Amino acid sequence: MTAAPPARRSRGVAVLGSTGSIGVATLRVLDRHRDAFHLVALVAGSRQDALAEQVAAWRPQLAGLVHGDEDTPFASGAGVLVAAATHPDVDIVVNAVVGAVGLDATLAALRAGKRVALANKETLVMAGPLVAEAARSGGGELVPIDSEHSAVLQCVTAQGSAPSRLILTASGGPFRTWERDRLARATVAEALQHPTWRMGSKISVDSATLANKALEVIEAHYLFGLPYDAIEVVVHPQSIIHALVEFPDGSVLAQLGFPSMELPILYALSHPDRLADEGLRRFDPIAAGPLTFEPLRNECFPAFMLGLSAGRAGGTMPAAFNAANEVAVAAFLSGRIGFGGIAGVIEDVLTRIDAGPQPTLDAVRATDAEARRIARQVVA
Ligand code: MG
Numbered sequence: 217m218t219a220a221p222p223a224r225r226s227r228g229v230a231v232l233g234s235t236g237s238i239g240v241a242t243l244r245v246l247d248r249h250r251d252a253f254h255l256v257a258l259v260a261g262s263r264q265d266a267l268a269e270q271v272a273a274w275r276p277q278l279a280g281l282v283h284g285d286e287d288t289p290f291a292s293g294a295g296v297l298v299a300a301a302t303h304p305d306v307d308i309v310v311n312a313v314v315g316a317v318g319l320d321a322t323l324a325a326l327r328a329g330k331r332v333a334l335a336n337k338e339t340l341v342m343a344g345p346l347v348a349e350a351a352r353s354g355g356g357e358l359v360p361i362d363s364e365h366s367a368v369l370q371c372v373t374a375q376g377s378a379p380s381r382l383i384l385t386a387s388g389g390p391f392r393t394w395e396r397d398r399l400a401r402a403t404v405a406e407a408l409q410h411p412t413w414r415m416g417s418k419i420s421v422d423s424a425t426l427a428n429k430a431l432e433v434i435e436a437h438y439l440f441g442l443p444y445d446a447i448e449v450v451v452h453p454q455s456i457i458h459a460l461v462e463f464p465d466g467s468v469l470a471q472l473g474f475p476s477m478e479l480p481i482l483y484a485l486s487h488p489d490r491l492a493d494e495g496l497r498r499f500d501p502i503a504a505g506p507l508t509f510e511p512l513r514n515e516c517f518p519a520f521m522l523g524l525s526a527g528r529a530g531g532t533m534p535a536a537f538n539a540a541n542e543v544a545v546a547a548f549l550s551g552r553i554g555f556g557g558i559a560g561v562i563e564d565v566l567t568r569i570d571a572g573p574q575p576t577l578d579a580v581r582a583t584d585a586e587a588r589r590i591a592r593q594v595v596a
Pocket of ligand 1: 362363364432
């Protein structure tokens, strides 16, 4: 038995990427926990009408639109992300923007001593060591929202020992059982049909190529400090077990739940505490049904393998992988390349790029820009 924890003051939250799927889910979670948290800032990408509705409902102190024109009633430009992330009344920054644009806000928030609840995994993949340094220097704290990493955090929290091995699960995406030649011709609509998660288009395509799982392995490496040899991936089509964590004695802990981002969001806000939440579906092992595992078919998912090798290469190579992937996915979504072309673009970029060993922020930005330039050339 433990005593009830002392009542905490309400913590201020900024939501970056508020109109995307994680942002909207975050607002649903906050709505159920108005005693524990209050919303201070909302920043959306370009959906002004959706942001206006959120602002009317929540009345935040700060509202911004990253891609607003001169007529927008909101503060606009990339600077609003940093302004929201460093707002003095903000304790927790939920960074749910898509892609490299989220990096400055993560760094600024950590330097300002905030907790960053991170759904923007690209931030960590691009600049893992710099993000860790920003947290150290500013006293900030990085807590993952990604379901696999939330699972790992939940398994390692309050253990007497560091983990010795992580096994991240992958649903396998919509093409888990497709043969290679059919995969090369997959359409955008097919790639967006994720079997277990409803997500934005960029991450849905990443889940179809399994580039997402490579990003997650790199994310896990930086978050939990384990070498790449100790981070494995297993395909688990039901998406019930989110990660498995092995300890030095060989014991393995797992975190389970029906697929919902609201639990990892809530945990990122409340960690290391847990808040009662009747809005989340209770687990039912019978309804979950058989849980199965299978190896990832490396030969069918070259983007995954390219991402792993970029992670192992380290330095600015993960930033190059991320940038190449962002350009390739955008090209696929707009019909300029086929599904099979995504990995082709990434491979060309990683072969041609001159990645550096020391990830200074300037080096990261230069590599990101150069990788995008090469990727656009390859796409054209
Ligand atoms: Mg994930």
